[in-house]
Amino acid sequence: MYKWIASGIIALACLFAVYLITYNMPEKEESAEPSSLIAIPATPVDADAALQVYKSNCLSCHGDQLSGGFAPNLTNVGTSMTKEKIYKQIKQGGGGMPKFEDRLTEDELVNITNWLAGMKK
Numbered sequence: 240m241y242k243w244i245a246s247g248i249i250a251l252a253c254l255f256a257v258y259l260i261t262y263n264m265p266e267k268e269e270s271a272e273p274s275s276l277i278a279i280p281a282t283p284v285d286a287d288a289a290l291q292v293y294k295s296n297c298l299s300c301h302g303d304q305l306s307g308g309f310a311p312n313l314t315n316v317g318t319s320m321t322k323e324k325i326y327k328q329i330k331q332g333g334g335g336m337p338k339f340e341d342r343l344t345e346d347e348l349v350n351i352t353n354w355l356a357g358m359k360k
């Protein structure tokens with residue numbers, strides 16, 4: 240008798256665990272921010288800091304003076320891309336570019352995004 244009750248409880252616990260696992264899954268996927276919801280604060284650009292970050296992280300691919308090389312020329316990127324796209328590209332990388340979300344602080348990311356968004360020929 241007790242055996243049946245015990246295995247009943249275990250079975251219920253298992254079902255509940257499965258329910259919790261499957262129930263939580265879609266939530267986790269949704270937590271990745273859709274790019275349309277990213278808002279880049281319009282902080283004043285610290286050009287010196289941006290250039291510093293650029294030199295140590297980006298120059299090797301994007302070239303001296305943003306002139307391009309292995310990677311696209313960025314001198315006019317403020318015209319061809321929105322701030323949100325620039326931010327996403329730097330943060331998440333893609334298309335041969337590494338992601339920088341673990342290498343730059345949020346402030347550095349926002350600053351270099353705003354700096355690049357001002358690059359218009």
Ligand code: HEC
Nearest residue numbers: 296297300309310311316325328329333334335336337339
């Ligand atoms: C290892 C080389 C590499 C490094 C380092 C790198 N990038 Fe890139 N980047 C690329 C490549 C390759 C692309 C083109 C991606 C594509 O076409 O999808 C790109 C694309 C971009 C774009 C989009 C340009 C466009 O016109 O499509 C931006 C903005 C950008 N990079 C900014 C940066 C910044 C800022 C840094 C430094 C924090 C950086 N990148 C570091 C290789 C690099």
